[in-house]
Amino acid sequence: MDSDGPLLMGTQEIRDRLGGVSRQRAYQITTRPDFPKPIVELAQGKVWLASQVEEWMAEHRRD
Incomplete structure (x- = not known):
């Protein structure tokens, strides 16, 4: 994790x-066609790049 936040996100981090x-x-x-694709799928779940998730949220979240 860097000072700006995590580099990766799982489902729990996205929920938070x-x-x-x-x-x-x-x-x-996370299964929407316009949501970023996970970078890997582990036994415990999918993992996304935090920067891509944050960018998606900035574009699609309501205020």
Whole structure:
């Protein structure tokens, strides 16, 4: 982790950044065709580049 935040995000981190959405809602969001593709899929779940997730949120989140 660097001083600007994590470099990688799993589903839990995405849920936290989205304001504590449910697992179901996080799944709906992360499987959207316009959501960034995960960089790897581990036994415990998918992992995304935090910068790509943050960029997506900046473009698609309502204020």
